[in-house]
Amino acid sequence: MSKILSCIIVDDEPPAVRVLQKYAEQLPDLNCIAASNNSIEALQLIQELKPDVLFLDIQMPELTGIQLSTLLKDKVYIIFTTAYAQFALDGFELNAVDYLLKPISFNRFIQSVEKVKTRIQKPENNVWGIEADFFFVKTDGKNRFKKIKLDDVFYLESIKNYVVIHLGNEEIVTYNTLKYFEESLPENQFVKIHKSYLISMNKIEKTDTNEVWISDKNLPLGDTYKNEFFDRINKRVL
Numbered sequence: 216m217s218k219i220l221s222c223i224i225v226d227d228e229p230p231a232v233r234v235l236q237k238y239a240e241q242l243p244d245l246n247c248i249a250a251s252n253n254s255i256e257a258l259q260l261i262q263e264l265k266p267d268v269l270f271l272d273i274q275m276p277e278l279t280g281i282q283l284s285t286l287l288k289d290k291v292y293i294i295f296t297t298a299y300a301q302f303a304l305d306g307f308e309l310n311a312v313d314y315l316l317k318p319i320s321f322n323r324f325i326q327s328v329e330k331v332k333t334r335i336q337k338p339e340n341n342v343w344g345i346e347a348d349f350f351f352v353k354t355d356g357k358n359r360f361k362k363i364k365l366d367d368v369f370y371l372e373s374i375k376n377y378v379v380i381h382l383g384n385e386e387i388v389t390y391n392t393l394k395y396f397e398e399s400l401p402e403n404q405f406v407k408i409h410k411s412y413l414i415s416m417n418k419i420e421k422t423d424t425n426e427v428w429i430s431d432k433n434l435p436l437g438d439t440y441k442n443e444f445f446d447r448i449n450k451r452v453l
Contacts, residue, residue: 224250225257226272235270238324254278268331273297294327352389361387369429370414371396406447409437
């Protein structure tokens with residue numbers, strides 16, 4: 216039996232909330248545990264109830280959905296809902312699971328819930344089918360894909376809406392988020408050292424409390440990531 220996901224619905228329009236509540240009631244593996252028309256109140260509900268999924272309207276008074284999502288710091292899987300398509304890019308930059316454009320159909324709602332399930336299963340199912348060997352990335356808008364061997368990767372760098380994969384003498388640019396790669400690449404081989412850098416443990420030459428040296432680059436070691444990074448380093452100290 217699949218895990219029952221808990222969700223909270225946040226929208227300043229009561230009719231929109233009722234539609235999503237009705238949809239949720241029809242899915243046996245989705246339980247709506249709360250709903251709110253106020254983003255400030257919603258923040259407290261999320262912190263107290265710790266839902267798996269958040270259906271979040273973008274345009275709301277006091278605190279927008281985008282602003283609220285930045286406060287949550289990856290504590291919940293977010294599905295943005297809005298009547299304005301121009302906000303879609305903002306939503307995906309924040310690594311939202313999906314973006315639903317109103318009026319939302321039941322079929323499209325189901326697809327979003329399935330995307331959450333897939334995201335949850337990623338660490339186990341190893342997205343891309345990685346078997347400690349290689350993966351593919353899309354390199355342009357013509358459906359061209361580049362095969363990359365894991366052993367060739369030195370580090371990944373986030374630059375605005377793109378990720379640059381550094382392969383020593385070559386750089387591959389792909390439209391994606393660094394968090395996506397963090398969740399997808401083998402955890403025992405890659406570690407995040409900064410909000411903009413995900414590095415290969417195999418390519419580290421040396422490190423101190425502020426920087427990590429890889430090839431001819433010295434990359435910054437962010438305070439947020441130091442504890443986990445040095446825990447990983449200490450496990451390999453002889």
